[in-house]
Amino acid sequence: MGKKLRWRVLLILLVVVGAIAGYVWTGYRHAKKEMVGDGNPSMKDALKKAIKLGLDLRGGIHLVLQVNTADAVKAERDDATETLQREAKAAGIGPVEFPTDSSFTVAVTPQTDLAKLEDTVKRFLPDWAYSTGGGKWTFTLKDPSRRLIEDNATAQAVETIRNRVDEFGVAEPLIARQGKDRILVQLPGIDDPKRVKDLIKNTAFLELSLVESGPSTEDALKANYSGDQFKILEAKAVSGSRDRLYYAVRKQAVITGRDLKNARPSQGQFGAHSVSFFLTAAGSQKFGAATGANIGKQLAIVLDNRVQSAPNIKDRITEQGVIEGSFTAEEANDLALVLRAGALPAGLTYLEERTVGPSLGLDSIKKGIRASVVGALIVFVAMALYYRRAGWNAIFALILNALLLAAAMAMFEATLTLPGIAGFILTIGMAVDSNVLVFERIREELRNGRAPKAAIENGFSKAFATIVDTHATTIISALFLLQFGTGPVKGFAVTLIIGLLISMFTAVFVSHTIFELEYGRRQHIDTVSI
């Protein structure tokens, strides 16, 4: 064996051993991470878990949400209006109107002190541009401020969703912002689509406010409690009853979700599910003062503008309270969770949703593997029949290709999807192309009367440029598939690209080395089995 050849064999062996070790080690790491408790995962587990499976094989949920940033802008508008009404009282202003979500108008009367109003606006509403005319001032949110508010709303929504998903306990979630106002959420292994969707979308805006009157009908309350100090809210429907009940509550909340330190599901008398919450120090102080001063009155627990319950205040409460309502175990659990994780700054809309149940994934894997094995075996048989000994050389290269591809996928943490399995099979079909190109060239050289050794050398060197071309074209088109972002197709592209890159190594370098091992040692060869 020549010195050069020895190095090549050594390199191939190193790569193979490295690939096997890398595969097993990655699998072992994954299996260990998934294991509950102590102990070591079995070899079988390690082999199974080495390659990360996509949602379509593993089961899970893929969601694309839109943050309704207009909500955040509207909240900012309401804030600004309130500020203006409070601060410009001395200047004397007329009624406020809202032509759009991001603007408002203030009527000016002859009594209005315009200079004072302008001064107030400059001091308190720096983010708003205003124009005058038609007996009113029109305020619009300045563009940079608006963009900032929208941007913050999306960023905050991502954080809130991340908190909630983490609390729910999902292994390897993916939560990523996409563009201006979209969020991609991928939760592998989750099989409760409805529950998770509700959990993510729940705005969870909690307010505890004093009740002025109620429960009563909407009309009765509207007659007595209009004005900017109160708001009239619907109560959560009691099961079995069709009547809608309403409460008039004070607009200024005693405490909100922001004052919460913790929340957890609890069970009251008769096993009813409820949620207990615990307040921060500042929250306790506010709560204590308000409850102490209002003993005997009702306190409304308002969640997303709906009164959950309105218990009587029996005593001064400081640190904790309970939210009751006819919850199921999982509803109580999830409400506690979203209260802990914080409120969303704006509403969310689901733009895309893909759920794959656990059993479909299993089916797909089985079918994919069966198709791969059958496809590969047919190719192997064809190669062995057509090229005889050289065919075995190609088969070895193909098996090595599959092995290295699996190891590369595991070590790069690439995700295998159902189309990815198709990519795997396709790689086998396409990788054989390189072998065929070389073998046909060798046969041609032999036909043209070249000596066997020279024919092999020429076969490899002449086919090389073409092999590079064929690989480059497929890889270029696969690269364009990567931009789709959605898992399955991306998985296909990744598998194909890695597989083809590896086939450059196996079909050219490894295959050539095997030929040399077989024929290179002998001084003279009469025939090549091809």
Add this chain to the structure above:
Amino acid sequence: MEFFRQTNIDFLKYKWWAIGASWALIAVGLFTVFVQKGLKFGIDFSGGTAIVIRLAERPDIDKMRTDLDGAGLGEIGIQRYEEPEKNEVLIRVQQQAKEGRDVAGEVLRALRQSLQAETDPNKIDINIEGRATLAVRLAAADPDHVAGKPDVNPEEHYAQAAERVIARRSELGLFRSPADVDSVAGISDAVKAWIKPNTVAGPFVLLSAENVGPQVGKDLQKKALYAVIWSTIGMLAYIAFRFRSLPFGVGAIVALVHDTLITVGLLALFGREFNLIVVAALLTLVGYSVNDTVVVYDRVRENLKTPKKEPLEVVINRSINQTLSRTILTSGATMLVVIALFFLGGEVLNTFALTLIIGIIVGTYSSIYVAAAIVVIWNDWKKGRKLAVVPAPVKVEPPPAQPIAPATPGKKKQKGR
């Protein structure tokens, strides 16, 4: 074994026939797409909802359709899915006008009603609910009495039990009754005893639910179109870089567009649905088509380098014959695996495989009859105008009977080891 030993077929003699056949196929495809059926888009592109469920009983499709029509979701299609003995059904709902409606949830609710599933708010459906919900219910009931024990985390304890129950459901296909939990290994009898009275086994299991809103559908359409266009441009750039010759580049690109058009047309003719996976197959095809063309071109270029003076058509014909064995063999090998995929890969990959089957046949054919033929036609035309673009020497003699000349040693430089 050898199938094609030194063939000498005059492929290009039939080039005009082939071009006619190509146009005919393209015309059929375009007719189907634009006049007859149009392209059938899957929900990836058209938006809408697709739900696959597995039922306990043989589904009564007509009844399901009538009941679902009452749900106010617009057009609904129901069909059997995969092998009939699995009782799987695919339900499609048209795109909704409003973004964000929970169509899948509404369909499932309507279906439960249609199938008269037991509904009791205190019982959960172990065929529909997932691990997390079962775990929470178990933890709240605590049948193993682990709460308060110092060495056990109740949440983890019941999460594991729920995991085992759901894993068993996947193995079985679905639970026919809550009593099936008896066959779950690794959970305590107390847990089994709790599950039986507190759950119901609903009439179906949800296999998958996909809902694509109008915005995302439009986005994906745009992305797919751009991907095909840009990869064609990428190919153009690569060929321009590799061959630096206009007729070769034009030939390869025309062949590529030809392959894509015929494949899309035939898919439409067969009534197949276009989704993201089919686009993946189409893009693979773009690569494959050029790949095949490049192999022929490489050989043409190599043959043109020899000082022998031959007409271009002869050189190209010889190059095609020389690469014929390889072309048939690799197309054949890829075809074999794709056929395996077509028959064994399941419903999702079926159209993907069909796209590749059509594409490989058309792509192989077009390398010869489109890509190579265009170079010849271009050259003939240029010659007619006395302007040779391809470095092809002038015609001196009629084509030799035996095109493959015996090798003369020393003519080509041999690369050392």
